[in-house]
Amino acid sequence: MARGNTRQRIQDVALELFGEQGYEKTSLREIAEHLDVTKAALYYHFKTKEDILNSLFESVSQPIDKLIEWGQGQPRSLETKQEILRRYADALAAAAPLFRFMQENQGTMRELRPGEHFKHRMISLVDLLRDPDAEMPDQVRCFTALMAMHAGMFALKDIEGDPDDKRSAILEVAIELVTQAHTGH
Amino acid sequence: MARGNTRQRIQDVALELFGEQGYEKTSLREIAEHLDVTKAALYYHFKTKEDILNSLFESVSQPIDKLIEWGQGQPRSLETKQEILRRYADALAAAAPLFRFMQENQGTMRELRPGEHFKHRMISLVDLLRDPDAEMPDQVRCFTALMAMHAGMFALKDIEGDPDDKRSAILEVAIELVTQAHTGH
Amino acid sequence: MARGNTRQRIQDVALELFGEQGYEKTSLREIAEHLDVTKAALYYHFKTKEDILNSLFESVSQPIDKLIEWGQGQPRSLETKQEILRRYADALAAAAPLFRFMQENQGTMRELRPGEHFKHRMISLVDLLRDPDAEMPDQVRCFTALMAMHAGMFALKDIEGDPDDKRSAILEVAIELVTQAHTGH
Amino acid sequence: MARGNTRQRIQDVALELFGEQGYEKTSLREIAEHLDVTKAALYYHFKTKEDILNSLFESVSQPIDKLIEWGQGQPRSLETKQEILRRYADALAAAAPLFRFMQENQGTMRELRPGEHFKHRMISLVDLLRDPDAEMPDQVRCFTALMAMHAGMFALKDIEGDPDDKRSAILEVAIELVTQAHTGH
DNA sequence: AATGAATGAGTGTTCATTCAT
DNA sequence: CATGAATGAACACTCATTCAT
Numbered sequence: 001m002a003r004g005n006t007r008q009r010i011q012d013v014a015l016e017l018f019g020e021q022g023y024e025k026t027s028l029r030e031i032a033e034h035l036d037v038t039k040a041a042l043y044y045h046f047k048t049k050e051d052i053l054n055s056l057f058e059s060v061s062q063p064i065d066k067l068i069e070w071g072q073g074q075p076r077s078l079e080t081k082q083e084i085l086r087r088y089a090d091a092l093a094a095a096a097p098l099f100r101f102m103q104e105n106q107g108t109m110r111e112l113r114p115g116e117h118f119k120h121r122m123i124s125l126v127d128l129l130r131d132p133d134a135e136m137p138d139q140v141r142c143f144t145a146l147m148a149m150h151a152g153m154f155a156l157k158d159i160e161g162d163p164d165d166k167r168s169a170i171l172e173v174a175i176e177l178v179t180q181a182h183t184g185h
Numbered sequence: 186m187a188r189g190n191t192r193q194r195i196q197d198v199a200l201e202l203f204g205e206q207g208y209e210k211t212s213l214r215e216i217a218e219h220l221d222v223t224k225a226a227l228y229y230h231f232k233t234k235e236d237i238l239n240s241l242f243e244s245v246s247q248p249i250d251k252l253i254e255w256g257q258g259q260p261r262s263l264e265t266k267q268e269i270l271r272r273y274a275d276a277l278a279a280a281a282p283l284f285r286f287m288q289e290n291q292g293t294m295r296e297l298r299p300g301e302h303f304k305h306r307m308i309s310l311v312d313l314l315r316d317p318d319a320e321m322p323d324q325v326r327c328f329t330a331l332m333a334m335h336a337g338m339f340a341l342k343d344i345e346g347d348p349d350d351k352r353s354a355i356l357e358v359a360i361e362l363v364t365q366a367h368t369g370h
Numbered sequence: 371m372a373r374g375n376t377r378q379r380i381q382d383v384a385l386e387l388f389g390e391q392g393y394e395k396t397s398l399r400e401i402a403e404h405l406d407v408t409k410a411a412l413y414y415h416f417k418t419k420e421d422i423l424n425s426l427f428e429s430v431s432q433p434i435d436k437l438i439e440w441g442q443g444q445p446r447s448l449e450t451k452q453e454i455l456r457r458y459a460d461a462l463a464a465a466a467p468l469f470r471f472m473q474e475n476q477g478t479m480r481e482l483r484p485g486e487h488f489k490h491r492m493i494s495l496v497d498l499l500r501d502p503d504a505e506m507p508d509q510v511r512c513f514t515a516l517m518a519m520h521a522g523m524f525a526l527k528d529i530e531g532d533p534d535d536k537r538s539a540i541l542e543v544a545i546e547l548v549t550q551a552h553t554g555h
Numbered sequence: 556m557a558r559g560n561t562r563q564r565i566q567d568v569a570l571e572l573f574g575e576q577g578y579e580k581t582s583l584r585e586i587a588e589h590l591d592v593t594k595a596a597l598y599y600h601f602k603t604k605e606d607i608l609n610s611l612f613e614s615v616s617q618p619i620d621k622l623i624e625w626g627q628g629q630p631r632s633l634e635t636k637q638e639i640l641r642r643y644a645d646a647l648a649a650a651a652p653l654f655r656f657m658q659e660n661q662g663t664m665r666e667l668r669p670g671e672h673f674k675h676r677m678i679s680l681v682d683l684l685r686d687p688d689a690e691m692p693d694q695v696r697c698f699t700a701l702m703a704m705h706a707g708m709f710a711l712k713d714i715e716g717d718p719d720d721k722r723s724a725i726l727e728v729a730i731e732l733v734t735q736a737h738t739g740h
Numbered sequence: 741a742a743t744g745a746a747t748g749a750g751t752g753t754t755c756a757t758t759c760a761t
Numbered sequence: 762c763a764t765g766a767a768t769g770a771a772c773a774c775t776c777a778t779t780c781a782t
Binding site for chain 2: 750751752753754
């Protein structure tokens with residue numbers, strides 16, 4: 001009945017519940033019940049609750065790390081910056097539930113390992129977009145471009161319209177912001 | 186020893202701890218210990234833990250409600266929209282710790298009363314800024330303007346620079362976004 | 371506004387709530403709220419919660435004590451026994467809520483002072499009705515006569531019929547039982 | 556050390572303590588201490604405190620339900636009614652502690668599930684004994700017959716005599732009451 | 741690969757009671 | 762005659778975690 005996919009199923013259910021209710025408010029009992037196994041079974045697959053959370057980030061970390069690596073190897077041109085945003089939008093869409101979770105649990109993330117890592121990645125990303133010698137408003141534009149993508153992906157439900165339209169509109173605005181920052185107004 | 190300021194002190198400590206550790210991870214025991222009173226004393230002043238949180242929002246709700254009311258009484262001109270952003274920036278600065286808390290506990294807020302209220306207020310605010318018949322990217326610009334102010338106020342610590350500079354840069358970018366949306370490119 | 375009747379009002383509300391919810395499940399907070407005073411006010415009028423309960427029994431003790439005294443001064447005739455039942459029925463009706471409370475809180479009563487007292491009174495009453503040398507079934511009849519009056523007064527709600535009819539029917543059955551016991555079949 | 560009998564032991568101790576002190580006044584801590592386990596262990600076996608109580612009633616419900624069912628399939632003759640009382644006496648004796656608990660916690664029972672159930676069973680039982688068209692005193696006799704058995708089983712400690720004698724005397728009186736009701740005086 | 745049974749530390753909440761004012 | 766403020770002890774319940782089987 002139960003094959004070697006239990007680990008994966010735990011991750012799926014955990015992501016779903018963490019996203020719906022938050023990390024703290026989701027208990028291992030709940031996860032276990034959703035899977036129709038005992039709590040102890042979870043401990044066969046993961047050492048702690050935090051470990052389950054950590055594991056969820058492993059899959060999403062790699063694409064972003066690669067994106068950063070790629071960006072660092074490119075010329076700091078406008079085209080590069082725009083491409084970074086496009087690729088980041090794809091990464092966001094590919095791991096939407098996890099980003100949604102992070103968005104809603106920023107506080108919890110702050111004191112967890114993956115939170116630290118993610119923060120560093122975000123800083124690296126912003127650093128690829130901004131020019132450290134530019135005026136403050138241009139710095140803010142780059143920063144805002146990323147923030148807007150995060151927030152927009154999930155909080156735009158309250159505005160009517162086709163989801164794909166929204167997503168491409170967000171990307172358009174983000175690119176515009178970075179372009180303004182790059183060209184200097 | 187016991188003066189009439191205990192209620193206020195509870196609110197102060199609660200805001201501080203909720204902000205630092207999140208609502209769920211902050212226990213009433215902790216709050217009580219910080220105040221050197223017993224947990225039961227908290228219950229003399231507030232009916233539940235959630236009640237403490239609710240009370241924190243009462244002070245911040247009024248200014249925003251007034252701002253919305255003011256905006257609804259104004260012509261939907263560019264000047265009005267810019268003034269709304271300026272006033273909102275002030276409200277944000279005046280209740281910074283609470284906004285920071287909300288930013289980091291979005292998930293928790295979602296299922297609490299003040300969260301619901303706040304969401305409605307945000308929608309009302311966006312509605313004052315955007316033109317419902319405009320293109321999607323313009324809608325996104327208005328939405329982004331507000332989001333940027335929220336996120337920027339707290340997450341900009343990782344970029345060096347004078348806090349006041351940052352704040353005014355954020356406001357500048359937000360105003361710019363709304364201006365673009367208003368003028369139609 | 372509040373005159374010297376607060377003590378009485380506390381007793382009234384306490385009797386009502388103790389009866390509805392039981393002694394243990396009724397908190398002083400509840401009583402105070404019903405009266406629109408603070409808990410502390412209750413302590414001005416009564417030393418403890420148990421004290422409130424005790425005070426409720428004072429008014430009902432006297433009539434029963436007098437009944438017992440009266441019975442002990444009478445010849446142990448059938449007429450006397452029947453008259454005891456009649457008078458007891460009146461006492462029961464006069465303090466119905468309190469008897470109802472006792473009926474439903476026998477366990478709690480057992481370990482409280484008034485419970486002890488009441489038990490002694492009941493034994494004295496049975497002793498007035500029964501002949502200690504009679505056969506066991508006759509003893510049981512006398513005992514049952516009293517029990518029936520207690521239980522019947524409150525538990526007969528589930529049978530349709532006029533309350534007065536029920537009460538007089540109960541008394542009739544009780545008298546019959548005691549008569550059978552007295553005459554020896 | 557840990558065998559599969561813990562659930563049963565919890566029930567045993569709970570019945571004992573609920574009976575001695577009442578349901579409300581018995582804490583889970585106490586039960587746990589009597590068993591030398593932690594409170595949390597109780598929650599492995601039962602979902603709530605009320606659940607422990609409910610479980611105690613499961614064993615006693617069945618015999619009474621069967622008795623009612625049996626009675627409903629019999630002719631409404633005097634013999635049937637007498638047999639019902641006899642069988643009910645046996646059920647009472649078999650689950651004496653639980654009935655004693657109910658007797659002393661009528662108030663608590665009133666608002667609990669098993670209390671509701673039990674009340675319905677009692678009504679069904681009385682309905683098997685009484686003739687709904689009979690005079691009120693005859694109805695009362697049937698009702699009293701059952702009440703007497705309940706009360707008598709536990710409250711007769713205060714009269715000297717052999718317990719078995721008492722029990723059979725109670726049954727005798729109960730049968731007599733129902734017989735009078737059936738024959739019409 | 742998983743369960744059954746349990747734990748220790750904690751949670752939010754309620755209670756009867758006290759006492760200075 | 763009463764309140765405002767507080768306490769200490771308890772309560773039902775939940776949690777992440779452990780470990781023998």
